[in-house]
Amino acid sequence: MVKTIRFTLNDKPVSLDIDEDRTLLWVLRTELGLTGAKYGCGEGACGACTVLVDGEALPSCQLTVGFAAERRVTTIEGIGAEGKLHPIQRAFVRHDALQCGFCTPGMILKAHSLLAVNPNPTRDDIVEALDNHLCRCGAHVRIVAAVQTATDMLKGGKP
Structure with missing residues (x-):
């Protein structure tokens, strides 16, 4: 209707x-x-x-x-602004966590959601949060590292 x-x-x-x-x-x-x-x-x-x-x-x-x-x-x-990437996006670039880029928007938004409720996730928390997000390129290790780096960046740490 x-x-x-x-x-x-x-x-x-x-x-x-x-x-x-x-x-x-x-x-x-x-x-x-x-x-x-x-x-x-x-x-x-x-x-x-x-x-x-x-x-x-x-x-x-x-x-x-x-x-x-x-x-x-x-x-x-x-997320982010024109010409200025969000810290999670910058971390993905830094860690080369986006080979084909197909899964990247979903991964970044899931990480964004995770970090909003848990600003200090452990590696296991990140893996669990992203568990049902498929990356066909196999960049999972770099994706987890990117989320860990984004955690520090969002707290004001250097990238």
């Missing part, structure tokens, strides 16, 4: 007249032109489509746009 759906997307208000049952992933990609969230498995198991909804990392392929109503949605395009 077509409804007016309003939500905050990357700190900007959005209003769409749209079928509330449309998948959030496809609304982001097709109606709103934000292609950072990727279609991976379509079942919420790979992490490629991860977005933040009210700060929680969720698979956008499993959410309807109606679910986003009156919520705050953040995509990879919404």
Whole structure:
């Protein structure tokens, strides 16, 4: 059913007249032109489509746009600023934790969500948080190292 759906997307208000049952992933990609969230498995198991909804990392392929109503949605395009990468993004670059880049937006947003609730994660905490985010290139070791470095960077440490 077509409804007016309003939500905050990357700190900007959005209003769409749209079928509330449309998948959030496809609304982001097709109606709103934000292609950072990727279609991976379509079942919420790979992490490629991860977005933040009210700060929680969720698979956008499993959410309807109606679910986003009156919520705050953040995509990879919404962290950092024009010309200035977020510390987590900088850490990924530093550790070369992004070979093909397909999984990277989801990994970064999951790390962002983790560090918001646990600013001092252990290596095991990071591994557990990223456990169901698939990296087909095998960069997991570098990804974990990047999140560890981002932890220090967010506390004001040097990269």
